[in-house]
Amino acid sequence: MNGVANLSLAADSRVGNIAFVDLKAQQRRIRDGVEKRLMAVLDHGRYIAGPEITELEEKLAARTGAKAAVACASGTAALIIPLLARGIGPGDAVFAPAFTYNATANAILLSGATPVFVDIDPTTFNIDPADLERRIEQVREQGTLTPRAVVPVDLFGSPADYRALMKIAGREELFVLADGAQSFGGSLDNRWVGDLAPVTATSFFPGKALGAYGDAGAILSQNEDDRECWESIRWHGTDEARKNSIRVGFNARMDSFQAAVLLEKMAIFDEELAARHRVAEVYNERLSSIAKPQAHVDGALSGYGYYAMRIENRDHVVNTVKEMGVPTAVYYSTPLHQMQAFEAYAPEGGLPVTEQVSADILSLPMHPYLTPDQVDYICDAVEAASRK
Ligand SMILES: Cc1ncc(COP(=O)(O)O)c(C=O)c1O
The missing domain is CATH 3.90.1150.10 (Aspartate Aminotransferase, domain 1)
Structure with a gap:
């Protein structure tokens, strides 16, 4: 041609x-099924915390191999909540690439921590583990911030080099929060995104590979350690009865309507x-x-x-x-x-x-x-x- x-x-x-x-x-392709699911929400009327949320969380965990899945209002909320739950905030350094969507850095800054930008690999476009090591050393030498976490981004859907990153994080005692907003369905060594790092945040923004019909996201985790805390933070920091505030939180819940759409799309x-x-x-x-x-x-x-x-x-x-x-x-x-x-x-x-x-x-x-x-x-x- x-x-x-x-x-x-x-x-x-x-x-x-x-x-x-x-x-x-x-x-x-999915219109009939989506309509049925949305009608079911209209019928039961539990627009917040409807049964679709639990069903979606179970299916997300089963699909990804994650031990825990917590549905959130957005991918950004799914990034902020785990940082808050770990008490990461002012005076802490959180390492992340600068070749990403702004939400990665916004989440770090909204937690109160300081982003330390790390260069990327020229072929995978993901965070370069060797540069991460250099930047950690620099932060330690400067002595003003405490290295606490790293947020690798699976850019365009491609998992970051978690084999190398987990080694560095283990040695340096850093919390790894994967930004898997773009990588639902990706895998590494036959394990799915959601089970590649201790905690992964993903986004169901409509244009994503698994997208809702509005904003939505999820926290996926290899363990149950912080689950209750995440559920509390996403509901204004309340206790299980959702009455008393036991910590600071915000409104970061997913709507039942979005979960209904996502369930149909997961099929x-x-x-x-x-x-x-x-x-x-x-x-x-x-x-x-x-x-x-x-x-x-x-x-x-x-x-x-x-x-x-x-x-x-x-x-x-x-x-x-x-x-x-x-x-x-x-x-x-x-x-x-x-x-x-x-x-x-x-x-x-x-x-x-x-x-x-x-x-x-x-x-x-x-x-x-x-x-x-x-x-x-x-x-x-x-x-x-x-x-x-
Ligand atoms: C890399 C990355 N991180 C975080 C987000 C934030 O997700 P959301 O728009 O669902 O808040 C997005 C997508 O929008 C993203 O591409």
Whole structure:
């Protein structure tokens, strides 16, 4: 296939509209089941703490291998609650990448702790364990903050290097809170996200691989240690009777309606995950010669919340494929340490790898309802754009 004109024609006839994420196609598939589930909530009327919440928590634990699952109002709430439960706050250093969504750093700062940004690996785009070790040492040498926790992010769905991270955390006595907001369905060494770190926060924002029809998230944990505390914090810090305040908390509960939607979506999640993998395999095969698709640590499978790659002339490719009807996204063109809200925490000398990756990263359409023709067309378009 040569040239923009041919590709545009193809978009009209063979390929149709290409969505970056297609929630409508998914809804057509599950609509009847979702309606039944939502009607059930209308009938029982327990809009908060309905039976759907418990059912969802049980199914999330069973699906991921987590010992405990606590449904929350959002992925951000699922990050803040475990930090508060551990008493992490002012004077504490929490290590995290700057190549992530702002919620990772917001959660750390809202807990009262100080984010210490760590550079990433140039191929996996996830936190670099060697740089983490350097930054821990620096913080210890400076002596003003106490290293308490690390928040690795499974960017685009690809699990961080937990084998290396857990060793460092064990030695340095750091709490590991995985930001798995993008990685539900990912795995490492045949264990699912949710069972890769002591505690994992995930997001069910509508565009995520498992998405609600509104905001929602969950805490997944390898043990039950903090479960009661999390349940209390998400309900204004109350005791089990939900009457007395026994600690400071906030409203971080998931609605029954969102749990109802998620239960219906969980039933098709594995099929959808397999479809995401099929799309990624074609992208990898077709585009590896002109771009560098995200690499995964040995033994890891991405949940493919997103498909990302590094490509030369990124902005030119974005604009050219857009004209051909291919939507793309740049996550993230500005790393957190260069954003106004977080620049006070920018490390001296910046984060060289993070900054390089921000300049050439690109995400392609990724969802289970892309047809083989659409995937081919997207590859043709990216190839044509990168040649020009
Ligand atoms: C890496 C990362 N962390 C945290 C969040 C926060 O999740 P939520 O939007 O559900 O609060 C998101 C997504 O939005 C995310 O992508």
